[in-house]
Amino acid sequence: MVEWTDSERAIINSIFSNLDYEEIGRKSLCRCLIVYPWTQRYFGGFGNLYNAETILCNPLIAAHGTKILHGLDRALKNMDDIKNTYAELSLLHSDKLHVDPDNFRLLADCLTVVIAAKMGPAFTVETQVAWQKFLSVVVSALGRQYH
């Protein structure tokens, strides 16, 4: 079981409470598709992904980014049992979506970069440590049910 200090909980909650889910979700997913273009393999039905500009303007991608952030919200609300909270989602990504779990890490890294840009100096070392700990638990839980 993952142990969270009061400080870590406060940091994670604070990040989410100041977050524009639409803006950050869109930016993170777009960044992932641009920086790691092989991730586009999972978005065949999402319209035009021809280049960075079209990706950044794609409304289907933007909507999906928001969806992902709301999914993360579930982990926030169940920080003490992320593994079980995500069991079904993990199976979905494994059995239906067939997503290589390494992609979760790639998206997590892009999310970190986008949040760092948003928060600037407020994204302190302590904040980054707590944030990346949270994301690594999420990534691990999402990959947990693969078989």
Place this chain on the structure above:
Amino acid sequence: MSLSSKQKATVKDFFSKMSTRSDDIGAEALSRLVAVYPQTKSYFSHWKDASPGSAPVRKHGITIMGGVYDAVGKIDDLKGGLLSLSELHAFMLRVDPVNFKLLAHCMLVCMSMIFPEEFTPQVHAAVDKFLAQLALALAEKYR
């Protein structure tokens, strides 16, 4: 995954913009490396204090950043240009190459924090590729 001439130009341009803050970015990046990935402190057991923000960590972060800038100048032949640095890392330092990726990530986070407008997805992609190529060149002599 080699760099196109456009990406090389993007890297040179961004690093030039970054140059006034390069020391800060180097120092911060290494601090964040040892904080977020504590196992990396294993390479610094000879320092009295390897905690994030400590003097030896900041100083060494600046040194590393200097090396990265040097590599930007050698972007057309990283393997050739970084030969002696690669020998240093292979035979003396023997840093596991997985750590190059971890440090690259911390550098990207710092660049994003300090230059949020300039560090667009396209710049991010080019710099990430460059750092990966740099890591490959550094690991060239490992085995």
